[in-house]
Amino acid sequence: MILSLVLAVAGTGMAQELANFSRGGQRPIISPDIQGDSVTFSLKADYATVVKLSGSWLGNRPVDMTRGENNVWSVKLPLPSPEIYTYNFVVDGVAVNDPQNVLVQRDGTRYLPMLIVPGERTENYGEAKTHGTVSHPWYESKILGYSRRLTVYTPYGYENNPKKKYPVLYLLHGAGGDEEAWISMGRTAQIMDNLIEKGLAEPMIVVMPNGNPGQQAARTLNIPEKTINWRSEEYRNAYVNSLCTEIVPFIEKNFRAIPKPASRAIAGLSMGGGHTISASILYPELFDYICPLSAAGSATPEQITALKNAGVKLYFLACGDADFLFEGSKTLDKTLTEQGLDHVFFVSDGGHTWANWRLYLNTFAPKLFK
Amino acid sequence: MILSLVLAVAGTGMAQELANFSRGGQRPIISPDIQGDSVTFSLKADYATVVKLSGSWLGNRPVDMTRGENNVWSVKLPLPSPEIYTYNFVVDGVAVNDPQNVLVQRDGTRYLPMLIVPGERTENYGEAKTHGTVSHPWYESKILGYSRRLTVYTPYGYENNPKKKYPVLYLLHGAGGDEEAWISMGRTAQIMDNLIEKGLAEPMIVVMPNGNPGQQAARTLNIPEKTINWRSEEYRNAYVNSLCTEIVPFIEKNFRAIPKPASRAIAGLSMGGGHTISASILYPELFDYICPLSAAGSATPEQITALKNAGVKLYFLACGDADFLFEGSKTLDKTLTEQGLDHVFFVSDGGHTWANWRLYLNTFAPKLFK
Numbered sequence: 001m002i003l004s005l006v007l008a009v010a011g012t013g014m015a016q017e018l019a020n021f022s023r024g025g026q027r028p029i030i031s032p033d034i035q036g037d038s039v040t041f042s043l044k045a046d047y048a049t050v051v052k053l054s055g056s057w058l059g060n061r062p063v064d065m066t067r068g069e070n071n072v073w074s075v076k077l078p079l080p081s082p083e084i085y086t087y088n089f090v091v092d093g094v095a096v097n098d099p100q101n102v103l104v105q106r107d108g109t110r111y112l113p114m115l116i117v118p119g120e121r122t123e124n125y126g127e128a129k130t131h132g133t134v135s136h137p138w139y140e141s142k143i144l145g146y147s148r149r150l151t152v153y154t155p156y157g158y159e160n161n162p163k164k165k166y167p168v169l170y171l172l173h174g175a176g177g178d179e180e181a182w183i184s185m186g187r188t189a190q191i192m193d194n195l196i197e198k199g200l201a202e203p204m205i206v207v208m209p210n211g212n213p214g215q216q217a218a219r220t221l222n223i224p225e226k227t228i229n230w231r232s233e234e235y236r237n238a239y240v241n242s243l244c245t246e247i248v249p250f251i252e253k254n255f256r257a258i259p260k261p262a263s264r265a266i267a268g269l270s271m272g273g274g275h276t277i278s279a280s281i282l283y284p285e286l287f288d289y290i291c292p293l294s295a296a297g298s299a300t301p302e303q304i305t306a307l308k309n310a311g312v313k314l315y316f317l318a319c320g321d322a323d324f325l326f327e328g329s330k331t332l333d334k335t336l337t338e339q340g341l342d343h344v345f346f347v348s349d350g351g352h353t354w355a356n357w358r359l360y361l362n363t364f365a366p367k368l369f370k
Numbered sequence: 371m372i373l374s375l376v377l378a379v380a381g382t383g384m385a386q387e388l389a390n391f392s393r394g395g396q397r398p399i400i401s402p403d404i405q406g407d408s409v410t411f412s413l414k415a416d417y418a419t420v421v422k423l424s425g426s427w428l429g430n431r432p433v434d435m436t437r438g439e440n441n442v443w444s445v446k447l448p449l450p451s452p453e454i455y456t457y458n459f460v461v462d463g464v465a466v467n468d469p470q471n472v473l474v475q476r477d478g479t480r481y482l483p484m485l486i487v488p489g490e491r492t493e494n495y496g497e498a499k500t501h502g503t504v505s506h507p508w509y510e511s512k513i514l515g516y517s518r519r520l521t522v523y524t525p526y527g528y529e530n531n532p533k534k535k536y537p538v539l540y541l542l543h544g545a546g547g548d549e550e551a552w553i554s555m556g557r558t559a560q561i562m563d564n565l566i567e568k569g570l571a572e573p574m575i576v577v578m579p580n581g582n583p584g585q586q587a588a589r590t591l592n593i594p595e596k597t598i599n600w601r602s603e604e605y606r607n608a609y610v611n612s613l614c615t616e617i618v619p620f621i622e623k624n625f626r627a628i629p630k631p632a633s634r635a636i637a638g639l640s641m642g643g644g645h646t647i648s649a650s651i652l653y654p655e656l657f658d659y660i661c662p663l664s665a666a667g668s669a670t671p672e673q674i675t676a677l678k679n680a681g682v683k684l685y686f687l688a689c690g691d692a693d694f695l696f697e698g699s700k701t702l703d704k705t706l707t708e709q710g711l712d713h714v715f716f717v718s719d720g721g722h723t724w725a726n727w728r729l730y731l732n733t734f735a736p737k738l739f740k
Contacts, residue, residue: 043464045462045463045464046463047420047462047463047464048462048463048464049419049462050417089464091461091462091463091464091466092415092417092418092419092461092462092464093415093416093417093418093461094413094415094417094418094459094461094462094464094466095466095469096461096464096465096466097467097481099465099479099480100479101479102479102589102590103589104479104481104589108472109469109470109471109472109474110469111467111474111481127590129517130517131508131517131519133505133506133507133508134505134506135503135504135505135506136503136504136505137503137529138501138503138526147499147500147501149501159507159623159624219472219473219474220472220497253529254529
């Protein structure tokens with residue numbers, strides 16, 4: 001009785017809090033629809049003139065969709081190789097998301113539907129049977145001048161083992177990201193859940209801070225007005241200092257973290273790779289595991305020697321061979337070799353993409369804390 | 371140097387992890403742009419024929435936008451009264467979100483940009499100075515047959531006062547929602563942050579479960595295949611039983627909750643209001659604070675008498691006078707009066723909307739645990 005009333009109201013377009021119903025009994029449109037080796041995308045667009053599909057695996061070549069029954073436009077394509085792709089429709093020149101797809105990632109202000117193509121490459125990107133907890137505590141930064149939001153993953157079992165302490169991976173995003181980037185685009189919770197469930201990675205805490213010092217938190221307009229130039233010499237390392245002298249102590253106070261270098265890892269992509277390198281130079285005793293990914297950063301022979309003397313259990317450098325930062329990674333690899341710092345240089349296909357950063361996390365996380 | 375490289379790549383449309391840059395130095399389009407008593411919405415749409423603005427305060431009457439310089443379409447409207455509204459553009463008949471707006475709410479699979487109009491009504495809906503922590507633990511439900519995701523708000527100060535215990539509000543969503551509905555559309559974290567910061571509400575934990583027993587978690591496709599009919603007599607109260615005998619103990623074990631009826635409140639909207647009433651009937655000793663909001667549910671005189679005998683500190687019934695469930699709330703109010711159960715019947719303008727549910731939370735939260 002109540003339900004039929006609610007559905008009747010939905011027809012007026014006035015009711016809120018109803019979207020789950022579209023996932024209920026009747027769903028006339030399924031999109032994306034993977035069947036065998038193909039995938040079909042569909043969108044109802046009554047008044048459109050031209051509807052195209054834009055997909056991250058299609059490069060800059062959106063494909064035409066065809067108007068069918070009831071003005072449902074569709075296109076059937078060969079399934080690309082296993083990976084997570086993003087896509088959207090282009091209706092008369094304007095990008096439109098897929099209203100049928102529950103899987104959506106956020107990149108800044110852009111929300112993009114995801115296509116997860118099953119396979120070996122993506123087997124850790126879907127939901128595991130067991131789940132860690134994702135939380136968003138705020139830490140007070142005296143260095144940056146305000147409280148700032150973190151994302152923290154604690155592994156499955158954390159709540160049920162109140163005496164157990166865990167190692168910590170600090171996982172940093174790039175210049176366009178924020179404290180949700182590794183969760184949303186990087187599938188960190190799913191990757192860690194799967195790796196830990198399979199016994200491939202040690203149960204660990206993963207801390208994902210916001211690496212843009214002028215931003216208090218993602219998706220808030222409460223960004224304090226500052227006259228600070230974060231790129232000035234004075235503030236050049238402000239975020240890395242906050243990370244190493246404020247966030248690390250905050251985590252070790254408020255989570256059951258093992259407060260030792262052998263139980264701390266740092267990894268980061270692009271700008272976060274630069275932060276990773278800077279942290280390892282400025283605080284060579286803090287982290288025993290150092291993983292710059294597609295990194296925007298470099299280190300001198302003297303800095304690498306100092307780091308080698310401080311002791312490093314794993315130096316995992318990764319980059320795509322088509323990445324615009326590949327030359328920098330090759331130079332760093334050479335410096336590491338010349339200074340005799342034992343390391344891994346993991347070179348993948350492709351460029352500066354989340355496909356690579358997910359692959360890197362899935363590859364280095366099993367090497368940590370062992 | 372690095373930055374200019376990154377920006378160069380952005381032009382190709384291939385780079386990811388770049389969206390924050392649009393919030394940087396140059397932002398040619400600001401939308402929505404509130405100036406004085408008006409608000410202007412703008413969208414760049416090069417090839418569109420007709421662009422309209424649809425807004426929750428405009429009813430079913432989208433307004434035309436005008437093509438301006440560089441194919442930026444815009445419309446300037448009088449600012450509606452203080453409230454949170456949602457809106458989107460309609461480009462040649464298809465709904466499109468505002469790429470300039472960082473404030474987005476999620477309702478099932480729909481992402482909708484928000485317009486927050488400042489004023490007394492909305493002063494607790496924006497970011498406070500202090501912030502609680504929002505986390506997403508999973509609890510194991512033997513009754514429902516799988517692990518399920520919760521949203522938990524712990525108030526500012528929870529981490530810094532490790533001996534302090536807190537009362538708990540269980541806050542339930544409606545049939546179309548999930549465990550993120552009260553955070554995303556309800557602005558619960560902001561409302562609680564503001565109320566607690568101002569000393570208007572007791573610091574409390576707020577627990578927001580997923581009230582659809584067939585759904586493991588929002589935004590996952592890992593929904594176990596079940597042949598269970600959740601609406602059958604056998605499973606009719608399965609979720610409420612899980613809430614009262616599984617979620618409450620889980621919270622009281624894993625968070626510093628005061629495990630007493632006087633420190634437990636339950637509130638819910640629509641279907642969640644029905645769950646609230648059911649929980650109060652099935653477990654009359656569990657909660658001393660009971661708040662059905664725009665509730666889809668009823669109670670017999672005998673059930674109310676049993677509840678009265680169990681002892682209730684606050685019964686806060688709320689509904690909009692244009693709500694399609696208003697008659698049911700009036701009937702419940704009458705039964706409560708006839709059975710002599712002291713209560714508040716809070717009647718607001720309007721209907722079955724998040725505008726009302728935010729108002730109700732902002733109104734009853736200060737009355738809890740005092």
